[in-house]
Amino acid sequence: MRRDGRQCNPTFVHRIAIPKEEAMRGLRLPRRSVCSEWARLRSIVAPTRHLKRFLSDGANLGEKQTLRRHTKNSRRLLPETACRTRFAPSPTGYLHLGSLRTALFNFLLAKATGGQFILRIEDTDQTRIVQDAEKRLYEDLHWAGLSWDEGPDVSGPYGPYRQSERLRLYDEHAEHLIHSGKAYRCFCSPEDVEAHKRRAHETGGSTHYPGTCRNISPEESDERAHRGEKFAVRFKSNSDRENTATIQDIVYGRYRKAEIEEDFIIRKRDGFPTYHFANIVDDRFMKITHVIRGAEWLISTPKHVELYNAFGWEPPQFAHVGLLVDNKRQKLSKRHQGTDMTWYRNRQVLPDALLNFAVLLGWNRTNSKEDVMSLQEMIDSFSLKFSKGDIIVSFDKLPYLQSKHLQRLINTDPPAQNLFSRYLTPIENIINRVEHVRLGNNITSQGTISPDSISKPVVPTTPGVSGSQLQGHILDVLRINKVPETQIIATPSRKDVLEGFVTQNKYLFWGIPEHVFEERFKDLDINTEKISLADRIEHVTPTEVVHFFLDTLEEVPDNLWTTEHLRGLAENAASNFITYADGNETRNKSAGYKFLRWALMGGDHGPALAAVMKLLGREETMFRLESAARSLEASKDRR
Structure with a gap:
């Protein structure tokens, strides 16, 4: 702090001066000094x-x-030995994007080195605790796919893992510092300290604690404490500017504050330790080897190193990662959309997609340009090579990662369990509800699908009898589709998205009534008055085109009814389609595909045709082509 009370900018030192006589010792140079x-x-x-x-x-x-x-x-810049890392949130609020990223980085380092990841609850600020924050923390971390080796709910050899249950340990170590002359009891009331700060502001002096109780004799201090006088415990900071604590940060290199520390409080008047004190005691006794946290804590780290030095302990390795900011370079806070885990969970963002998004905020793979990663792939490629400086958070990449991870989830064989709860079962319920309406059963809501726009189901939908068959069919539909999952990120209404998916693909779940063929044929942007096929001299009718497709598919043996074979067949058939414009004939493959899609799907949009034919099977495919031909004949008869 400056004398006027303003915060100083950190001083970064990027060179290390090693005394000549030490350098000459070569391999005998102590490792710690390198x-x-x-x-x-x-x-x-x-x-x-x-x-x-x-x-x-x-x-x-x-x-x-x-x-x-x-x-x-x-x-990869990874330690050679197993690392013990920790995530130590305070239950004064809920898990947000920044804290999830911190937890993830520490988790990855532990797992990448074969170490342990510890969850510790730092609940020393009792006045700000939110009642359900700890419970929500467990739920959100588990939802995200992160687990811990030691913690309040799983125990471990270095517990308890809730700071409010470790007060005796902090008291013992605070007393140790007092008796060794490295800390002292401060009997100044909060009002006294605030009054000093006000006077300092008015006069332009330092707002640091003035050391009122620093030189009280041990005898007087003990006597006043014994009488029950309230006190805090302050650490005697190093007053020599040249000997202030220096740290070696994995990300920022050598760092030392330009200003000396004041005598900061390590134990509050209510008997609870401060964050700084409990933090270093716990990290020591839990054998933490590496601490990855936000860069906002870098300025406080010299305090921690001074405490480590006072006890004669070796500090852990520190890595301070860039602060998450918005596009105006303001720190992300709860008022920003997309920080609280509830926002992501309500929008059905996949946990893998969110972790993938979080890990890329200040870290990149060194052995691949591929950004899409599962949690295991993150572990396999993790390093300590983080970006320096603030990280501007843009959510533009989240829909992309969501769609990529969704495709991975859908194409997992056998299907992942959460695929059933997220997609297969809800979509099955929607289909069954529509089928109840189609059959005339009483039901309060029929959704957006009109019963007269569909015919019998492609597969049976009787609940409890053919559920597995229907779910298998739903999975196949999901696999051949570009699922509109990115819409989920824009709206909390997952029900609307899934109903929209069923509506857009209804003719992969139900048959197509002949009147729908006729109605949709009018919407085709093809001049069907003048069309022909490559092997015909004369013009042909739309009905003849459908029969050409029927004849082509009729020749396919059952063992070749595969997506690959059907793809080549559809391309060849579509290439035979010829249209005429301004007296010129053109082989119009696009129009051929559009015509075939109409005959199979009752419109001009949908998944790849080969995938549709494979999904529908020979019988349903041929039936639809015959229905399309009949609708064209019926329409011609009415003209």
Whole structure:
């Protein structure tokens, strides 16, 4: 802090001065004193430089595999040993995009190195706790697909994992610092401290705590505490500007604050520890090796390092990742759309898609340009190579990731369990409801499908009898379709999206009445007065075109009724379609496809024709072509 109370910008130091006499010691140089960038560079270069020679020197297979893994991991900037990481949220609010990203990065590092991921609840600020926040936290993390090896609900060897249950540990360590002269009791009331800050603002002085209680004798301090006088515990910060704590951050390199720390509070007057104190005690006793968190915590890290030094403990490795901001470079907050997990869950965003979106906010794969990743693929390619600086969050990529992960989900064989709950069962219920209406049963809502626009179902829909057959058919329809899943991100009404999907594909679920063929034929943008086929000299009628398609498909043996074979057949048949315009004849494959699609789907939109014919099967495909031909004849008779 400046004397006027304003926050100072952090000072970044990108060079390390190693004394000459230390540098001359070569390999005897203590590892801790070597810059981490140099250590990483050495771990990358040395194995690569010696790999060829090592492998040619007759090393055994196990040694060769170990070295190859070491070289690979070094390039990925991953530690060689198993990492213990943690996600330590405070139950003062609900999980949001930024905290999910923090949890994900820590989870990935633990799993990528064969370590453990710990969930710890930091509930020391009792006045701000939201009653259901912890319960919602578990639900949201599980929904997202993240699990933890140790935590309040699963126990572990270093519990308890809720800070409010660890107060004795914090008290013991605060007392240790007091007795070692590295902390002191502060009997100043909050009103006294605030009054000092007001005076400092008025006079332009420092708003730091003035050290009123710093020099109280241990005897007086003990006596006042024994009398029951309320106190906080303050840490004696280093007052020497030249010796302020320096940290080596994995992302930002060497970092040191330009201003000295004030004597900050480590234990509050209510007996609870502050975040800074409980954080370092817990990380030490839970054996945390790496801490990945938002860059907003970088400025506080020197405090943590001072505390580690006071206890004589080795700090964990820190990696501070870029702050998530909007396009105006304002920090994302609860007022921003798309930060709370409820927003994503209500819009049925796939958990894999959301994790994929979150992991790309400040991190990219180093071994692939492919952005679409499952959680396991993230683990396999994870590294500690994060972006520096703020991360502007744009949600434009989320629909793309949603559609890609949906296709993965749909094409999983056997189908994933959540595919049933998300798609197959709800769509089956919609189809059954429409079928009840078609059969004349009383039902309160019939949706958007008119009963007279459909005929009998393509597959039986009797609930409980042929449900698995119907669900299998629904899955096939999903697989050949471009599912309008991105609409879900725009509206919380999932029911509307799924009903819209059934409506758009109704003729893959029900048959087509002949009157629909006739009505939709009028909408085809084809001049059917002058059409012919490539092997005919004279013009042909639309009915003859349908019979040409029928004859073509009739010759296909059952064992060749496959998507691949039908694709070539449909392309060849459509290529024979000839139209006339301005006296010129043109082989019009597009018009041929449009005509065939009308005969199969009752319109000019839908999935690929070969996939439709394979899905419908020979019998239904031929029946539809015959129905289309009959509708054309009936229409001609009425003219």
